[in-house]
Amino acid sequence: MNLYKDNELTINPDFQRLFRWDDSQRTRFIESLLLGIPVPPIFVYQNTDGIWELIDGLQRLSTVLQFAGMLHDENGVPLPPLTLSGTKYLPGLADKRWEQTDSTSNDGIGKSIQLTIKRARIRVEILKKESDPNSKYELFQRLNTGGSKLSEQEVRNCVAVMINPPFKEWLFDLSSNTDFLNTIAQTEDAIRIQANVELAFRFIAFRNVTYTKGLDVHEYLDEALISIASDPSFDMPTEGEIFNKTFKLLNRALNSGAFKKWDGSRFTGKFLMSLFEVVSIGVSKQISEIEKLTEDGQIDLITSRVKALWSDTTFLSHSGAGTRGTTRLVHLLPLSNEYFRP
Numbered sequence: 001m002n003l004y005k006d007n008e009l010t011i012n013p014d015f016q017r018l019f020r021w022d023d024s025q026r027t028r029f030i031e032s033l034l035l036g037i038p039v040p041p042i043f044v045y046q047n048t049d050g051i052w053e054l055i056d057g058l059q060r061l062s063t064v065l066q067f068a069g070m071l072h073d074e075n076g077v078p079l080p081p082l083t084l085s086g087t088k089y090l091p092g093l094a095d096k097r098w099e100q101t102d103s104t105s106n107d108g109i110g111k112s113i114q115l116t117i118k119r120a121r122i123r124v125e126i127l128k129k130e131s132d133p134n135s136k137y138e139l140f141q142r143l144n145t146g147g148s149k150l151s152e153q154e155v156r157n158c159v160a161v162m163i164n165p166p167f168k169e170w171l172f173d174l175s176s177n178t179d180f181l182n183t184i185a186q187t188e189d190a191i192r193i194q195a196n197v198e199l200a201f202r203f204i205a206f207r208n209v210t211y212t213k214g215l216d217v218h219e220y221l222d223e224a225l226i227s228i229a230s231d232p233s234f235d236m237p238t239e240g241e242i243f244n245k246t247f248k249l250l251n252r253a254l255n256s257g258a259f260k261k262w263d264g265s266r267f268t269g270k271f272l273m274s275l276f277e278v279v280s281i282g283v284s285k286q287i288s289e290i291e292k293l294t295e296d297g298q299i300d301l302i303t304s305r306v307k308a309l310w311s312d313t314t315f316l317s318h319s320g321a322g323t324r325g326t327t328r329l330v331h332l333l334p335l336s337n338e339y340f341r342p
Contacts, residue, residue, distance in 0.1 A: 009052045023084075036120075039121070042054065043055040046126050046127065064117065066079055067082040068081070163226065167234075170240065172197060175200040179250070179252075185271060206277065207284060211330070217325035258275075259280075262306065279309075
């Protein structure tokens with residue numbers, strides 16, 4: 001708490017928007033501190049000035065800081081202090097605050113409980129500044145994958161914030177494009193865990209970072225993120241324009257059927273990743289040539305080529321259920337290169 005107050009421990013404000021503990025989870029964590037339950041370690045990166053940058057442990061620390069009325073937003077404005085709810089073992093916590101509202105109220109936890117929280121032990125693992133600069137990103141990814149806390153893309157979003165906040169904001173803007181959202185037709189639950197952001201990033205990654213045969217798809221995307229977000233020469237305006245043109249054309253031609261199966265009479269079923277990879281990347285690579293056609297010609301080209309995929313032996317052999325992502329990408333990404341050439 002003192003390190004945070006003295007600006008010797010930093011928490012990127014964007015993390016606070018990306019993570020999401022509800023009030024009951026935060027109350028249970030305060031309860032755990034009061035019951036003396038061991039707290040998992042937090043991980044920090046020590047920069048060249050000796051300042052600690054929080055890598056893992058955001059919700060645990062921000063819960064205590066906000067409860068104590070210390071947490072502030074990206075503009076330095078204090079966030080409203082938490083008011084606790086009751087718990088199974090400490091029902092008396094219900095409606096309690098760090099400080100009482102006024103002299104006549106009885107809603108503060110009191111000095112004794114404040115000291116218990118302040119003196120709670122937490123282990124801090126420090127990644128030194130001498131480490132590989134990319135090690136803090138890899139550490140964050142490893143700490144936050146394999147469980148149910150975050151989706152793969154939510155972890156990447158946090159890493160993007162750590163590397164290049166403007167890139168993360170740019171990617172979020174792309175993923176909110178109306179044409180894009182119409183074509184990918186994802187459910188609300190999928191959007192909640194940022195499936196739209198992952199699809200937008202897949203599009204950017206496959207266009208700019210060569211896929212290495214045999215590499216796990218998510219490992220490839222993790223590496224691609226660090227590569228692209230760390231590259232000062234990456235041309236966001238140009239890539240953004242290609243993205244917008246591609247999905248505007250796909251939405252006009254196929255709307256929500258863009259990445260669904262053609263059954264011979266209509267586009268139907270669920271979103272197919274294999275179609276997304278071939279169609280979106282393929283159209284983007286030929287976008288300047290496609291734009292030379294009339295509007296009707298553009299729509300006819302896109303529609304006929306997408307339908308024809310369902311007779312293409314390469315596509316059919318490597319896009320079905322049970323096909324490994326590594327096998328799919330090795331065969332389908334090359335297929336996309338010339339497939340939509342007029």
